[in-house]
Amino acid sequence: METVKRRALLGGSATMLTLLGTQQARSAFAAPPTSPSSSMPSRRARLEVTENPFGPAPAARRAIEQSVSFAPYYVEDETELRLRIAGQETLSRDQVALSNGSLDALSLLTCDIARGGTVLAPHPTYVTHLNYAARRGIETVYVPLREHQIDFVEMRRAITPATRMVYFCNPNNPTGQMIDHEALIGFCRDVAPRCPVVIDEAYYELLPDYQRMTLSPLVREGLDVIVARTFSKVYGMAGLRIGYILARPERVKQLYSLTTTSRNQPGYRAALVSLGDLEYLQAAQTYLTQCREKIYRVCETHQLKYLKSVGTFVYVDTERPALAMRDALARHAVDIRVFDDARYPGWIRIGTATPAELDMLAEALPKALAEVRML
């Protein structure tokens, strides 16, 4: 089977969004420029990832093109972007470190900070960096979510002298749920004096009133809280590998001491021009909201329970074994993600995608549901 990657699927729509500008791009979702019908069987819908096919801001696209003339050179000085981020957060430059995607920062810091001890995290959550640490002998102790929310009582109880780091993702991946802001702040104030708390804000621009929901004020206070952010998600630049952390100066130094390589020119320059581009962010948020609404409608058509999400994905209860559903959907060219958790045997995570890919989901889902026996 010929595999047409998302870029090919998206080519027309990405170009059109640039040409239209962000204002008109908001309505582009309703009239997708790519038709799913003609070559659908030969395509795959990549709903197993949590990218943002809306893509980079117009200014970022121009910066990427112009970065060709800088390609022969390393990014030797990343001060400008660090200063811009610091200015946005009312922090100083030495409280900001850049990384090659936020995953690099999360993985390197987890391994270094938790060496000889354990990490504490809720489950299900984003685990790529925790699995990376596990491969290096660092265990994560997982505390189950309670009704899809963080159980702060149990999280507190689970802290032991071996706990070296606590990890939260807000909004949580895969549930798309926002963590209770006051409870999270209270937890950090109690715990950070003994053990660093990492708050992964990969999708934070999608939180309602997001500038108030970040925990960067706790970094400003000097607490040992590490906020991780990325240009991969709402800024639509997953392929350009630019992320950053907000943290105490000693954590910033720690990350730089672990980092093996410099930033890339297109990513660095695109991040510089798109940081805080409110018009673009609003358009991207609108696009992603429409994607989620479309996934909700597909679920409702088949009476499937789902969680209303503020992420770039929706957590859905298929009431059938999740792995069998994944395989059945894959046979119909739709890829989704399953998080291994015995308490959620039927739940799958469906990522936001292009309208054409979501149309493929709408076609494939009833077939897969018919093929897999209920739990």
Ligand SMILES: Cc1ncc(COP(=O)(O)O)c(C=O)c1O
């Ligand atoms: C919660 C969360 N954090 C971090 C990442 C890593 O993203 P990146 O390395 O592209 O910044 C992801 C990617 O899926 C994610 O979902």
